[in-house]
Amino acid sequence: MLTIATGNKAVAAAAKEARPGVIAAYPITPQTEIVEQLATYVAEGSLDADYVPVESEHSAMAACIGASAAGARTFTATSSHGLLYMHEMLHWAAGARTPVVMANVNRALGPGWNTWAEHTDAFSQRDTGWLQVFVATVQEAYDATLMAFRIAEDERVLLPVMVNLDGFALSHITQSLETVDVGDFIPPFHLPHAIDIAHPRGYGTLTPPDIYFKFRWDMERSMRASREVIAETEAEFARRFGRLWGPTEDYRCEDADVVVVALGTLGKEAEVAVDKLREEGVKAGSMRLRWFRPFPILDLAGREVVVIDRDYSFGFGGVMAHSIRSTTGVEPYSVIAGLGGQEVTYDDIAQFVRQREVGREFWFGVSD
Amino acid sequence: MNPLPAEEFVHKCTTACAGCTSSLSLRYILKAAGPDTVLVVPACCTAVLQGVYPATAMNVTVYNIAFAAAAATASGMAAAFRRAGRATNVICYAGDGGTVDIGIQALSGALERGTDFLYICYDNEAYGNTGMQRSGATPIGAITTTTPGGKTDAKKDIDRIVAAHSIPYMATACAAYPQDLYAKVKKALSIPGPKFIHLLSPCPPGWRYSAERSVEVGKLAVKTGLWMLYEREHGELRINPVSKAAMKRPAPVEEYLKVQGRFKGISDQAKGALVAAMEQNHRRLLAEEAGTC
Numbered sequence: 295m296l297t298i299a300t301g302n303k304a305v306a307a308a309a310k311e312a313r314p315g316v317i318a319a320y321p322i323t324p325q326t327e328i329v330e331q332l333a334t335y336v337a338e339g340s341l342d343a344d345y346v347p348v349e350s351e352h353s354a355m356a357a358c359i360g361a362s363a364a365g366a367r368t369f370t371a372t373s374s375h376g377l378l379y380m381h382e383m384l385h386w387a388a389g390a391r392t393p394v395v396m397a398n399v400n401r402a403l404g405p406g407w408n409t410w411a412e413h414t415d416a417f418s419q420r421d422t423g424w425l426q427v428f429v430a431t432v433q434e435a436y437d438a439t440l441m442a443f444r445i446a447e448d449e450r451v452l453l454p455v456m457v458n459l460d461g462f463a464l465s466h467i468t469q470s471l472e473t474v475d476v477g478d479f480i481p482p483f484h485l486p487h488a489i490d491i492a493h494p495r496g497y498g499t500l501t502p503p504d505i506y507f508k509f510r511w512d513m514e515r516s517m518r519a520s521r522e523v524i525a526e527t528e529a530e531f532a533r534r535f536g537r538l539w540g541p542t543e544d545y546r547c548e549d550a551d552v553v554v555v556a557l558g559t560l561g562k563e564a565e566v567a568v569d570k571l572r573e574e575g576v577k578a579g580s581m582r583l584r585w586f587r588p589f590p591i592l593d594l595a596g597r598e599v600v601v602i603d604r605d606y607s608f609g610f611g612g613v614m615a616h617s618i619r620s621t622t623g624v625e626p627y628s629v630i631a632g633l634g635g636q637e638v639t640y641d642d643i644a645q646f647v648r649q650r651e652v653g654r655e656f657w658f659g660v661s662d
Numbered sequence: 663m664n665p666l667p668a669e670e671f672v673h674k675c676t677t678a679c680a681g682c683t684s685s686l687s688l689r690y691i692l693k694a695a696g697p698d699t700v701l702v703v704p705a706c707c708t709a710v711l712q713g714v715y716p717a718t719a720m721n722v723t724v725y726n727i728a729f730a731a732a733a734a735t736a737s738g739m740a741a742a743f744r745r746a747g748r749a750t751n752v753i754c755y756a757g758d759g760g761t762v763d764i765g766i767q768a769l770s771g772a773l774e775r776g777t778d779f780l781y782i783c784y785d786n787e788a789y790g791n792t793g794m795q796r797s798g799a800t801p802i803g804a805i806t807t808t809t810p811g812g813k814t815d816a817k818k819d820i821d822r823i824v825a826a827h828s829i830p831y832m833a834t835a836c837a838a839y840p841q842d843l844y845a846k847v848k849k850a851l852s853i854p855g856p857k858f859i860h861l862l863s864p865c866p867p868g869w870r871y872s873a874e875r876s877v878e879v880g881k882l883a884v885k886t887g888l889w890m891l892y893e894r895e896h897g898e899l900r901i902n903p904v905s906k907a908a909m910k911r912p913a914p915v916e917e918y919l920k921v922q923g924r925f926k927g928i929s930d931q932a933k934g935a936l937v938a939a940m941e942q943n944h945r946r947l948l949a950e951e952a953g954t955c
């Protein structure tokens with residue numbers, strides 16, 4: 295059905311379509327609209343789920359873990375400080391192999407208080423064992439949320455999935471949305487190691503040094519297998535619903551000499567910058583990364599690369615710039631832009647490309 | 663004595679210390695709960711005494727979880743079980759640190775939102791698993807590894823905090839009175855909604871007495887009136903006869919203190935504060951029972 299929705303409403307509509315049994319959530323700007331919408335679905339009876347109104351994000355994730363272990367499909371949503379407050383339980387959810395699906399509406403971290411878009415919140419969780427996908431449109435927020443359940447719950451994966459969307463720049467903007475009847479695209483929830491009272495087990499018991507690492511390796515094996523599962527799921531989604539997503543969204547990259555790499559809404563903005571640069575005779579392209587974990591295998595050989603980081607790792611650099619350098623061997627021009635909702639236009643992005651200097655880092659808007 | 667079920671859910675060869683009363687109590691708790699039970703255990707001695715993977719000494723499902731997360735995990739779990747039409751008992755078994763300190767937020771939240779579960783705090787009045795550091799539940803005057811001169815602050819009154827949530831059932835218990843504990847767990851599990859039991863668990867290495875005296879120390883805690891046994895069902899308080907007797911004819915507090923190395927050299931001031939807090943607790947409970955508060 296064709297409708298219009300905000301990014302937040304699209305996520306909530308997709309989560310509803312996936313029929314979760316338990317939703318545990320805590321409000322935080324700019325995510326709140328998602329859980330308000332889900333609470334409304336539950337209250338009006340259009341979604342048969344238990345809405346657990348927890349007292350913190352730490353408890354939201356704990357409740358999702360408990361519910362998942364007891365055999366229920368689970369969903370939650372958060373942002374920024376809420377995500378950081380969950381941090382311990384994010385590790386636990388992945389280690390316990392509970393396929394929780396969560397929307398994270400990317401937002402900067404205090405101090406000072408700032409509710410606008412930044413990716414440092416999600417990147418701070420990169421080693422938790424969660425799969426992470428970044429979206430750029432309302433439609434993509436909907437599609438990625440639906441696919442997240444199927445990917446997380448696949449027995450080759452059984453790891454939680456985080457769907458990231460930019461605060462306000464996507465969460466609160468309205469675009470057209472084609473909703474789907476999900477049918478059997480998402481199979482009934484089945485967790486092979488769910489609690490079985492007839493066969494008592496100890497979950498998470500003391501695990502000695504000669505065994506512990508095997509569980510960690512098993513997580514990595516599943517993370518690696520998830521590449522294939524993601525590809526299969528995206529192909530099946532395209533077959534059923536007509537929209538194909540992949541590890542990146544490439545725009546005019548085929549013959550490009552210089553490629554702009556970014557995530558989220560800035561990656562969409564870069565497409566307009568590419569058009570402008572092409573008018574100037576610059577053979578530019580845009581490669582918007584969708585998956586951050588597992589990190590995509592990229593081919594950037596022989597091109598100049600401008601990486602826009604809406605994040606920063608202090609004392610190190612832009613997380614994406616370093617990720618691109620270490621995985622492709624390409625030395626990028628690293629631009630730090632859009633922190634805490636700093637406005638970045640397509641004209642700005644075009645200028646980043648024009649002024650590129652391989653191997654240098656540039657902080658947009660900083661004069662010294 | 664009522665005969666208790668013969669079935670054991672805590673097998674022999676746990677890694678608990680000699681004379682451990684939290685593991686002893688767990689035997690009775692699980693006899694009362696039966697096999698359709700999941701034990702949710704945060705970081706605490708019970709996380710360790712289950713045994714080492716792949717073995718477990720427990721014959722019910724145990725779900726280990728992070729320190730602050732037990733009650734919230736139970737909220738999700740209970741919701742999922744009830745949705746599936748299952749009456750499985752969800753029991754949190756947490757130490758005092760995991761309850762009155764780091765876990766208090768999750769506990770308060772789960773009580774407030776009506777989670778159908780039983781939360782049992784086994785209270786050995788310090789962080790036992792890490793080697794006896796002070797917790798909010800450590801009594802004034804007690805020596806721990808982080809209060810080498812004796813704790814200067816009073817024990818946090820978690821029972822009054824829990825009572826403020828107006829849950830359908832709460833009780834105190836003591837490991838030295840296993841029949842009473844068994845009956846209270848049975849009753850708690852027969853009532854829907856959030857339930858709380860605060861269980862005093864004497865700890866030989868932590869309290870510094872020899873292992874064979876655990877029951878004696880627990881009984882002294884009750885007979886001095888320092889630890890009161892009662893239950894509050896739908897707001898109605900019932901004080902156990904043994905505690906009523908203790909209020910009338912208490913054993914000397916000194917007898918309880920002198921058998922434990924942790925109170926060695928306790929100041930008169932700290933001892934006075936212990937007795938004053940005990941007497942205030944008695945006055946409150948008697949007034950509540952008489953309906954005058």
